[in-house]
Amino acid sequence: MKFEVTILGCGAALPTSKRFPTAQVVQLNEQLFLVDCGEGTQIQLRKYKVRFLRINHIFISHLHGDHYLGLPGLISSMHLLGRRKELHVYGPKGIDEIIDTNLRHSFTQLNFELIYHFTNPKEQEELHTTETFSISTIILKHRIPCTGFLFQEKERKPKINKSVIKEHQLLIPEIIALKRREDVVRENGEILAWEKLTLKVPEPKSYAYCSDTKMYERVVEQVQGVSCLYHESTFLNDQKERAAKTYHTTAEQAAQVASKAGVEQLVLGHFSSRYRDLERFLEEAHAHFANTLLAEEGLKIVIDS
Ligand SMILES: [Zn+2]
Ligand SMILES: [Zn+2]
DSSP: OOEEEEEEEESSSSOOOOOOEEEEEEETTEEEEEEEETHHHHHHHHTTTOOOOGGGEEEEOSSSSHHTTTTTHHHHHHHHHTOOEEEEEEETHHHHHHHHHHHHHHHHHOOOOOOEEEESSOOOOOOEEEEEEEEEEEEEEOOOOOOOEEEEEOOOOOBBOOHHHHHHHHOHHHHHHHTTTTEEEEEEOOOOHHHHBBBOOOOEEEEEEEEOOOOOOOHHHTTTTSSSEEEEEOGGGGHHHHHHHHHHBBBHHHHHHHHHHHHEEEEOOOOOOTTTTTTHHHHHHTTTOOSSSETTTEEEEEOOO
């Protein structure tokens, strides 16, 4: 399964000449999901050659401008480019008013249907599911209602070699049961163990996107063991108090979350524009979690291939 993340922007608060505010694209097989949409996201989509008419689902973590100000412009461009297909927007209540007010005052009647799905900042919930993967929210702790998003592959059904089917003369109901990871007991007492007769399939992969949040125990539970965790690290330790006051995280704290949750890889992002040299983020994180990398525009993270 193709499972990739492309970082479009990883700056906090203000766009600068060095960094675009937050946005990224998650690709699952042929489907593209836009996660947050800071100012200038459509320019980044063009720059990194993401065909944005292929995006059918947009997830907005919260209503601070650095996470959604690019959305009215992107929707307007989709309209001008002749989009017909419905577009699903997931985010906190209020995102509808923001977009609808824009459209109303420009007397724009979209060529396509815009479908809002409001996220619940208090309870984890599934937002979208297919046969092969699901997307759900992650509860975060920020100054305003805010959720992250968890992309999870579903467990794949194990396969059975033809030679095994022949050898054991497996019947269709037996094959179905074995593929469901159930052992089969035949009338003569013979036991067909699914673990012995099926081929191993790769473990399902997962990606957790934690946008703005203070360090929060509940996040540790929700991202337990994910393949890749993107966690905000707006500040370094020199601004620990400021991080707590503004409900943000430091690089060290993000690494502590990754370590406690036993994730495979950590990606740091959402850097305050006060920092030019980002290497110090890595240094602070590495002391607690080795497999850490810094988000940067255009970075492609391969979760599964
Ligand atoms: Zn932010
Ligand atoms: Zn915020």
